[in-house]
Amino acid sequence: MAETVALGVSSSVSIYKACEVLRGFQKNGLEVRVLMTRNASRMVAPLLFSALARTQTVVDPFAEESGGSIAHIELAREISLFCVAPATANVIAKMARGVADDFLTTFYLAVDAPVLVAPAMNEAMFLHPRTQANIRALKSAGVEFVEPGRGYLACRAEGWGRLADPEAIVAAGMALVRRSRSLAGKRVLISAGPTREYLDPVRFLSNRSSGKMGFALAAEALSRSAEVTLVAGPTALLPPFRAEFVPVETGAEMEAAVGSRAKDADIVIMAAAVCDFRFRETAGRKLKKGEFDGRVELAAAPDILAGLGRAKRSDAVLVGFAAETDRVEDNARAKLRAKNLDLIVANDVAAKGVGFDAEDNQVVMIDADGRAVRTERLSKREIGRLILDEVEAILGRKSR
Numbered sequence: 001m002a003e004t005v006a007l008g009v010s011s012s013v014s015i016y017k018a019c020e021v022l023r024g025f026q027k028n029g030l031e032v033r034v035l036m037t038r039n040a041s042r043m044v045a046p047l048l049f050s051a052l053a054r055t056q057t058v059v060d061p062f063a064e065e066s067g068g069s070i071a072h073i074e075l076a077r078e079i080s081l082f083c084v085a086p087a088t089a090n091v092i093a094k095m096a097r098g099v100a101d102d103f104l105t106t107f108y109l110a111v112d113a114p115v116l117v118a119p120a121m122n123e124a125m126f127l128h129p130r131t132q133a134n135i136r137a138l139k140s141a142g143v144e145f146v147e148p149g150r151g152y153l154a155c156r157a158e159g160w161g162r163l164a165d166p167e168a169i170v171a172a173g174m175a176l177v178r179r180s181r182s183l184a185g186k187r188v189l190i191s192a193g194p195t196r197e198y199l200d201p202v203r204f205l206s207n208r209s210s211g212k213m214g215f216a217l218a219a220e221a222l223s224r225s226a227e228v229t230l231v232a233g234p235t236a237l238l239p240p241f242r243a244e245f246v247p248v249e250t251g252a253e254m255e256a257a258v259g260s261r262a263k264d265a266d267i268v269i270m271a272a273a274v275c276d277f278r279f280r281e282t283a284g285r286k287l288k289k290g291e292f293d294g295r296v297e298l299a300a301a302p303d304i305l306a307g308l309g310r311a312k313r314s315d316a317v318l319v320g321f322a323a324e325t326d327r328v329e330d331n332a333r334a335k336l337r338a339k340n341l342d343l344i345v346a347n348d349v350a351a352k353g354v355g356f357d358a359e360d361n362q363v364v365m366i367d368a369d370g371r372a373v374r375t376e377r378l379s380k381r382e383i384g385r386l387i388l389d390e391v392e393a394i395l396g397r398k399s400r
């Protein structure tokens, strides 16, 4: 059976180009189902899209002819891609906030497949700080964009905000369809968050890791159809839908959880910030202030990554992270070699706005051949995407 793309159409003046997008997906062998906003259906009759798609265009799930089926849930499960083109400033704002007051935006919340948005609006609307903030929020949530270009706009002025060319939208959509299965059948093991080493039952040593990078990697791997296990130290984050989730606290617990699963994994990504030290002794009861002489003795905690590097299967990919405050690249290269990694992702945790506990990250990825890829500052989800692209390239080289 052919794969299906849901094409969301909103009320931009560039709506006529949505027909080209629809035809482009058809030429690539996809079935297309069209969802229109009510305002879009006032610009162009849904019949045109129904005729081109050879299925009924959905505008209003409350309409009598929809037969009362929970159509958004059924269709949302079937599709390989949800592409919104053209996307108005309004639809982008509603998607960013999770407002679901029509079929298109309700559908977005029910979709598990990749989502591609092609904005179209006049320059003032596109560059408005609210619109830009909404676009950033959607990018952080994993939504991808085909950026609008500069050109002649309907408001008779040159400017940013012109809908990208239909061919570019279709090409980006087809790449997402392919990527949505690029890790099918692969087992991906990811560690995330900090660990805790206890002094007594209530006091512990830890670090500032929020877990956001590892959780973003898990979401990205899931979106590529991988079988994902996420082993996480204490974080405030919700476990990702459809992953095996293993909560742990101490380095020893993380070592046991990761160690027992690593041999079956095709890809192991250690994004957790495991404490390097533990207390030499952990008291069985809460220490009283008066008993404390101001000294604690520390010992080295287990080096999980080094253990994984020694036991690594030659066909598997092992990725480590290096959180550094100085000589970031030099330190990362040394760690890559010392721990027998295939890829190291280094970030400067002293830099403002990125790294530990931040929404964004900016990293250097170095592979075993010494090749370095430097990213710009991006959301952790986008960084996760770039990391998995590198991992897939390494996996491909290993299987050749």
Ligand SMILES: Cc1cc2nc3c(=O)[nH]c(=O)nc-3n(C[C@H](O)[C@H](O)[C@H](O)COP(=O)(O)O)c2cc1C
Pocket: 009, 010, 011, 012, 013, 014, 037, 038, 039, 040, 087, 088, 089, 090, 091, 120, 121, 122, 125
């Ligand atoms: C002729 C016309 C052209 C419009 N073009 C755009 C556009 O290109 N981009 C946009 O964001 N809004 C555009 N608008 C405004 C939107 O249609 C308006 O914000 C509407 O409330 C959006 O509804 P929808 O997002 O549910 O389709 C246009 C309105 C009209 C009347």
